[in-house]
Amino acid sequence: MAVLQDLPNETLILILRFLSVIDLQSTIRAQRVNRRFRDVIQDAVLHSPLSSRTSHSDDAYGSSGAEINPLLRVKFNGLFNSADCFTAAERARYWVLTLDGDATLPFRRLPWPSRDPFLRPEASWRELSPTFGTSPRTRRLDVVKSFESDTGSPVAYSQVELPDSGLSMGLLYDILLCEEAHYGPDTGSWQLFFGKSLKSFDVLYRWGCFIIDEPGESQLVRETPDAAILFVRGGEGCSKTALDQDQWMPQRLTQSSKPKFLPWQGPLTNPEDTEWFQ
Template identity: 50%
Template structure:
């Protein structure tokens, strides 16, 4: 019986392609075996543009976060997922209360030093893999920030400058640690909403809050299928709250991603200057 490595590259690529559609993690692990498998697996993992961008009406779920990422990075897509069942029963509102590193510290692979070092090493393969591997890539990402305080509410907006191949897991990770993308220690929560795209900055500014299902504010149609909104909420932190002491500075907010956060890129605002009043 021929062993796996006796097969020609064309057949191996077909096998890896099918395997990646069923489960992504074994394909990632194959990169560690030898140079040949690493090169073949890399072709499969990094070829994010091979997914056709279907415009069919039936393909409403063409873009979804890969299940492996939802497992390995649980809590980064929706901060409410980082809380334990006991905490969810105790808390009336699932807020980080300023402890913005909590979702990172509670990642499944962050619990032991060896696993954490493996994931956070420079050049880790997960960083370059599409966030929606196996489906159409996310090619547009809005960051909407909403801050609520007793003296009023405020909203802010950025658009992430994405590569043509789309959003990767590493890019999302870096955006979440960008000081422009959150409110730092005043961060309450965040959620990545796939299939949404900000339609009107005017309406967002007028409402002073973000409403994901408001058709005047958000596009949820065909044009938004490969888009997503990172919705970040913040506010004053309780005086009684004391963040857990963290010796590791791996999850400290930085400004390395600031230059990739762009202002409003949509149509110009519907404001016409008609002159001064007497």
């Protein structure tokens, strides 16, 4: 009697690709069967020709062709765009979907059936690229922060040091837990734009604000398939208010395990501007 493991790799990959569309979690878990399954599943997942897009918040992720894998967007709802963690009732109630300084809310509302298995350091999801099967791996991540106050809207910039393998879901999760990536109790929202990179630090500094313009017209942003921009908004008056009763809090990273945040790595038109981010 033939069993699944008797199938050639080419046929097994097709089956696993189809399964990943239906149930990504079960597909990833099947890596535990044996080494062959692990290798085949990684090939099927990392090179899966998925290119469909969901209708929700499509414009929020850029138009350069770089896309978040639709399966990961569902499983990690709220990490790519903090506004996606709000319920339908909250969307109808609030005019502005702000975190009100509670930067842990998108983590607490992740649609996971249970947390312990997902939060293991060796969990398989941590190795996945946010754009697997749809676009090149992200090998550059710019973090642009804008803080609104009565005295103005100063901006800040940093670039995350990524490994050669690029941005993974586990690394993204860790980055969003770092105080360097947001404003702590003054955080209002964040949003990831894939397929884009910051074009000019000088223009960002002079403008004092960050704007995503139409493709080809922006003085700040260029289309870069293997890059992404994390745009974070903050402001005075944010207060940490719990919108749900969940008392679980994501574990903070130790200093040794935190990602490294770097200053602007490109050329500067005015060398004196380096004083701004030192």
